[in-house]
Amino acid sequence: MGKGRAPCCDKTKVKRGPWSQDEDLKLISFIHKSGHENWRSLPKQAGLLRCGKSCRLRWINYLRPDVKRGNFSAEEEETIIKLHQSFGNKWSKIASKLPGRTDNEIKNVWHTHLKKRLSSDTTNLNADEAASKDSLNEAETSQESSPNASMSFAGSNISSREEDDAQISQAFEHIQTYSDFTGMLQEVDKPELQEIPFDLDHDIWSFIDGSDSFQQLENSWSSRATQESEGDEIEKWFKHLESELGLEENDNQQHEQGTTDGEESSSSSLLEGYKLLIH
DNA sequence: AAGAACAACAACCGCAGCACA
DNA sequence: ATGTGCTGCGGTTGTTGTTCT
Numbered sequence: 001m002g003k004g005r006a007p008c009c010d011k012t013k014v015k016r017g018p019w020s021q022d023e024d025l026k027l028i029s030f031i032h033k034s035g036h037e038n039w040r041s042l043p044k045q046a047g048l049l050r051c052g053k054s055c056r057l058r059w060i061n062y063l064r065p066d067v068k069r070g071n072f073s074a075e076e077e078e079t080i081i082k083l084h085q086s087f088g089n090k091w092s093k094i095a096s097k098l099p100g101r102t103d104n105e106i107k108n109v110w111h112t113h114l115k116k117r118l119s120s121d122t123t124n125l126n127a128d129e130a131a132s133k134d135s136l137n138e139a140e141t142s143q144e145s146s147p148n149a150s151m152s153f154a155g156s157n158i159s160s161r162e163e164d165d166a167q168i169s170q171a172f173e174h175i176q177t178y179s180d181f182t183g184m185l186q187e188v189d190k191p192e193l194q195e196i197p198f199d200l201d202h203d204i205w206s207f208i209d210g211s212d213s214f215q216q217l218e219n220s221w222s223s224r225a226t227q228e229s230e231g232d233e234i235e236k237w238f239k240h241l242e243s244e245l246g247l248e249e250n251d252n253q254q255h256e257q258g259t260t261d262g263e264e265s266s267s268s269s270l271l272e273g274y275k276l277l278i279h
Numbered sequence: 280a281a282g283a284a285c286a287a288c289a290a291c292c293g294c295a296g297c298a299c300a
Numbered sequence: 301a302t303g304t305g306c307t308g309c310g311g312t313t314g315t316t317g318t319t320c321t
Contacts, residue, residue, distance in 0.1 A: 105289095111287095
């Protein structure tokens with residue numbers, strides 16, 4: 001201390017850009033073994049030529065086992081819109097209300113889908129309003145038109161602050177339901193989400209990222225991994241991860257074709273790689 | 280079929296806040 | 301009480317994939 005603030009990392013000595021499968025594997029296996037108490041020193045300890053920030057981001061947004069991947073459901077989108085109304089661009093706060101979704105993912109969805117949808121909805125509504133105003137003037141109706149701007153979200157219209165608040169409350173109730181039933185997160189209309197069996201792997205996920213600390217993990221993972229049942233669970237989890245990372249197909253293809261490329265084969269199976277790393 | 284335009288998303292950067300010495 | 305280091309957050313950029321002309 002006292003020598004000035006050290007830079008986050010030496011940019012000339014760290015790798016940047018997309019993560020390779022080998023890097024993912026190293027990060028996963030290191031965190032499994034030792035946890036992530038210190039992101040700054042983690043890359044060095046894990047043998048990664050990456051900035052600690054980059055490792056953290058990769059883990060949180062992509063590799064963490066409880067990250068829910070796949071398209072956002074209409075309900076989730078609606079929830080994001082409502083939460084954004086009350087929280088603004090506090091993505092982490094919004095993310096905390098949506099189990100399995102990361103702030104980065106929500107931010108992306110907002111910028112790519114929801115913002116546009118809202119603006120087009122608003123435009124449509126303005127046109128509708130103008131049209132309805134004319135008709136209202138003509139009919140000289142006694143009904144009061146709302147002074148607040150109206151917004152439409154996926155079939156629901158919010159035309160007053162009170163209704164707005166009520167809808168936010170409803171959203172929270174909905175979120176609570178989500179939280180209560182994380183084991184049933186599979187969406188009926190989103191079959192791709194069923195690739196993540198929350199219920200089946202609940203133990204291993206809480207084991208990895210839940211109430212059990214990584215300090216406990218540090219002591220238990222290696223020894224537990226040798227036990228057959230735990231080994232099965234680890235294997236299962238790695239299979240899911242491979243499927244998430246799209247490695248399953250490669251793996252199969254290589255099995256069919258007969259692997260010749262050493263580099264590819266070294267990363268074709270996360271589980272095999274993991275086994276090599278921990279032994 | 281090829282190139283351009285657009286969309287989606289992963290990753291980076293800089294700042295703020297917190298914890299600790 | 302103060303300064304430093306670390307983490308987390310939000311804004312932004314870069315890359316890749318898809319659709320359109």
